Amino acid sequence: MSACRALRRLGPRRRIALPAAFAALAAVALTACGSGTKTASGGDTKFVQGTGGVTVVSDRSERQAAPDLSGKTLEGKDLDVAKDYRGKIVVLNVWGSWCNPCRAEAKNLVTVANDYKDKGVQFVGLNTRDPAPAAAIAFEKEYGVPYPSLYDAEQKxxxxxxxxxxNPQAIPTTIFxxxxGKIAARALKALSEDELRRTLEPLVAEK
Incomplete structure (x- = not known):
């Protein structure tokens, strides 16, 4: 299911609420997703549409640095993605326990995370819009999620x-x-195992 269709199926209360500064970006993403065009935004950045609706930046010199992703996990532990996982490929999945597409892709993320943990790949969740950690922790236990999730209820x-x-423009979003420490790819939808692997393999092969 595409991110657009997933968001349409979710009620207004379940859609990601973006401040006015990001409303235009969200509109671009939804329009592009619905029309099958690229979701690229922003002048000179050379985004390339990959297979399965995953947008990639194949030219490493064109990639932008990921922001500071540090804070408390769902369990209340400190996590600094850049510091704790320096030199690793990071797969950042933006999700919520209330999100049906997130449930649909959870087992795929878990399987691929386990398969790639010895290949220099670290999965990290970014839990958002869950008013308290309890539901999100229960979600992780249900699906056997082996990696940590930063708790970002207010989407800071x-x-x-x-x-x-x-940047994330829907829930779920997966950023590679x-x-x-630079953003190499993004998917604005729930991903299959094959889509995750196809996106990861070129990154693993980079030297």
Missing amino acids: LVLRFPKGSL IDRD
């Missing part, structure tokens, strides 16, 4: 992504960060 971390970058 989500909004740290720079304008014009491959290369070993240099």
